[in-house]
Structure formats: structure tokens, C-alpha cells
Amino acid sequence: MNQGKVNSNLHGHLFTVEILIEEATNGLALEQLLHLLNSQPNLIKDYKVLQGIQLGKLIEANTAGTQSSSRATAAKETEKFKAPEISKEPEKPKTPQPASENIIQQLEQFKANNTLIRLTIIKGKGIKLSLPCRILNYDGATQNVTVYHVDEKKVYLFKLNEIDDYVVTK
Template sequence: MSIEPSLTGSVRGHLFTVDILIENDHNGRALERLLRLLNSADVKDYRIVSGIELGKTIEAALQAEGEQASSKKATAKTPGAEKQPAAKDKAANKPAPSETEAGAGLSFHDEIERYKANNTLIRMTIVKGKGIRLSLPCRILNFDPASQNVTVYHVDEKKVYLFSLSEIEDLQAR
């Protein structure tokens, strides 16, 4: 496929679709060599469609973490089933259907927004610098997706705190 002619009319660009095999011991190093080859004066633009295997370890770790969180929520609900309140209290303490589906397909942002909208009491686990872990009972006051900040009200200390999403390790409804 030809690209539009340049202003001079004599030099034209041509688009080629190719598969390139670069041998190396690691995908990242092979990608680096490919980029060095493509970043020349003759190559005006390029798009790598497939073959990049970077980030697979991170994806696997996040997926495993998500599965662990789901199994923890399931086991946390099971012991509470033995100590259910009387039939009259069941209706009062029973969460809304949207609350029971908290871990079922909701993204982290959606979960935060749901807790904020319902004014749900949650336990938030925070990891600060140097590995310091905090566990606070709180309610979410505000969530700003642009700045990735969450403002919470600590119910015991009666104080307001601001945390970055990167500091939040876990959220659990109380």
C-alpha cells in the first residue's frame, strides 16, 4: 500500500507488513535489538503489533492477588453464617444486592465508588513507606480518579486522611 506522495511529488512512502525473527535469550533484549534496527533515518514510522511479552509476570501476580482476595472474602463470609441474628434482624443487617456483588467483577475504582455512595463502613489496609502497615476503620468521603487520591474519615480517631491509591492494599466492608 502506498502512502500519499510528499510535497515534491517524487518521493513516496511505502508500507510493508513483515514478521521478523530475532534470536535472543530474553524477549525484552530481542525487542531492544528490534527497536534499534527500526530507529533509523530510513524508517519514518512503525507499529509493533505482536510479540511483546513484557509485563507477563506483573499480570500473573495481579491475577493471583485477585484470586486470593476473592477466596478470602468467601471464607470470611462462611464463618459468619453460623452466627446469624434472629429472623427480624436478618432483614435489617442484610446487605443490598449490589453490596453482595462487591468482588464479583467490579473494578477497584467501582468498588471505591460503591463504598462511597453507600457510606459503607470499611476496613482499609494501607502500606506506607518502609513497609509500615496501617489498618483503619473508615468511610470513604471522596475519590478523585484523576489524582488517584482517596479521602477517608477514620471513625475511631474522628479525623480525615488522604491516601494515594498506590498505598491502599485492601478494602473490606465491615
């Protein structure tokens, strides 16, 4: 039989399964599951993990309390211990601390006046950047500051907590 003919007759099939993986932590169990699913790329084309954040402890509680009871009782107990569904709504923005209110107001003022400032940024691993820039935007929901680097003529995005210092340049 021709290999091309076999491949043209392939159809996708969707299965819903529950898998119990025993590990020390939920994160290790999830890592093992993802490794298992990714180890067969020719067989498993796509997958979506819907639940499982707290299933390790919940399954233990369900099986420990229902081993001696009947199947109907076990089903009722299982319904009590279902894992919470993962919310698809975005998290509400964290409200800034009162001390940072002044900084945010100053950034908004710099933005409105198109003021040239020098930002001192501390990135990961202690890397320090000093850049002359203008504030383009501040997003309170994500606490991101968008700046325009006047020397490089590039736009950068920094977290508010990465800003170490700023000086107004004349």
C-alpha cells in the first residue's frame, strides 16, 4: 500500500481522559505529564490541560474517604472535592501603594509635558541601564511604563518596579 494514501486518510480524534500521576508536588506531576505528552509528537498533535492545579491532594482525599464505601457514595464524594475551575477572566490590576502614587503622578505629568528625563533601570541580574527618554505611556493595570529612548530612537517597555531613579534633564 502506498504511504501517501495512508496519510491522506488520517483523521483527528479527540479523547477526554483523566490521568493520575504520583509525584512529590503538583508542579513535578504537571512536568511529568507535559513531558509524556510532548514525547510523542507524531502521535499527539495537540493537547490542552484544563484542570489539575490542586488535583493531587483532592484525589487523595477522595480515594482515602471512599475506598470502603459504595460506588454511588464515592461519586457523591468526588463531586464535593472537584478542583476549582481556572478562571479565564484577567486578574484585576493590583492597586499601587500610596508611596508610588506620587511617582505615577509625576510620570503622568512628564508624559503630558513631553519632558525629557533620564531613567535609571535595574534589569535582572543587577544590570543597570541609564537612558535619556520621554514617557509615552503608563499602564496602571500592568504597571508598565513605555518610554522613547531619544538617542537610539527606540521604544522600550519597563515594569514600574524596574525603575530605580529618574532625573529631569534640562
